[in-house]
Amino acid sequence: GQQLNQSPQSMFIQEGEDVSMNCTSSSIFNTWLWYKQDPGEGPVLLIALYKAGELTSNGRLTAQFGITRKDSFLNISASIPSDVGIYFCAGLTGANSKLTFGKGITLSVRP
Amino acid sequence: DGGITQSPKYLFRKEGQNVTLSCEQNLNHDAMYWYRQDPGQGLRLIYYSQIVNDFQKGDIAEGYSVSREKKESFPLTVTSAQKNPTAFYLCASSAKQGRFQPQHFGDGTRLSIL
Numbered sequence: 196g197q198q199l200n201q202s203p204q205s206m207f208i209q210e211g212e213d214v215s216m217n218c219t220s221s222s223i224f225n226t227w228l229w230y231k232q233d234p235g236e237g238p239v240l241l242i243a244l245y246k247a248g249e250l251t252s253n254g255r256l257t258a259q260f261g262i263t264r265k266d267s268f269l270n271i272s273a274s275i276p277s278d279v280g281i282y283f284c285a286g287l288t289g290a291n292s293k294l295t296f297g298k299g300i301t302l303s304v305r306p
Numbered sequence: 307d308g309g310i311t312q313s314p315k316y317l318f319r320k321e322g323q324n325v326t327l328s329c330e331q332n333l334n335h336d337a338m339y340w341y342r343q344d345p346g347q348g349l350r351l352i353y354y355s356q357i358v359n360d361f362q363k364g365d366i367a368e369g370y371s372v373s374r375e376k377k378e379s380f381p382l383t384v385t386s387a388q389k390n391p392t393a394f395y396l397c398a399s400s401a402k403q404g405r406f407q408p409q410h411f412g413d414g415t416r417l418s419i420l
Contacts, residue, residue, distance in 0.1 A: 204346070225406070226406045228408050228409075230411075235413075235414070235416075236413050236414065237310075237312075237396050237398075237411030237412050237413045237414050238349075238396070238411050239411070240408050240409075240410060243408045245406075283348065283349070287406050293351060293354065293364070294339075294349075294351070294409060296348045296349040296350075297348060298346060298347060298348040299348055
């Protein structure tokens, strides 16, 4: 089946630093989504990307839909302690509305 | 406020029991989904429904059942046939209009075995 690869499983950065996360696949997706999950809560949508090459920002977050449609990245600039959490990428194909999720990256921010 | 409400937040099941997790949404979304989350595994799709009175199996449907009698409600039953039910269960919904609409999630139910 389709898989989305996110690595590493954990990232540790200093407050104020920028961080970039990649999500790759061997399959093509028509929509890419980035979610953040805080402990004990449901994932919250950060950014949705609908077109290959699209670059979208949401505050300190920037995400891009790869030109091959097989990857996406999320960049967080000037990190702050509340950026701590698990970041998931997810992809949608054109066949149906089922999302395929990556396993997530746990981000820790040192003050 | 519009949103997705899952209840209860924590649920405990005895061996051999069926338990039902509630999911209600007031977003007027057509599609609803149930996911299971285990540590390090990401989210795995159990069942989904794109319209009232219709639902499809996801990737890990064995040991689970659902119903969709009302647009706003999509309860999940974890049956005794599910041998490893301890997990965090997430419900989501999405609109069905034009291009693909992102799924929005509830805050989850954590199920544990006594």
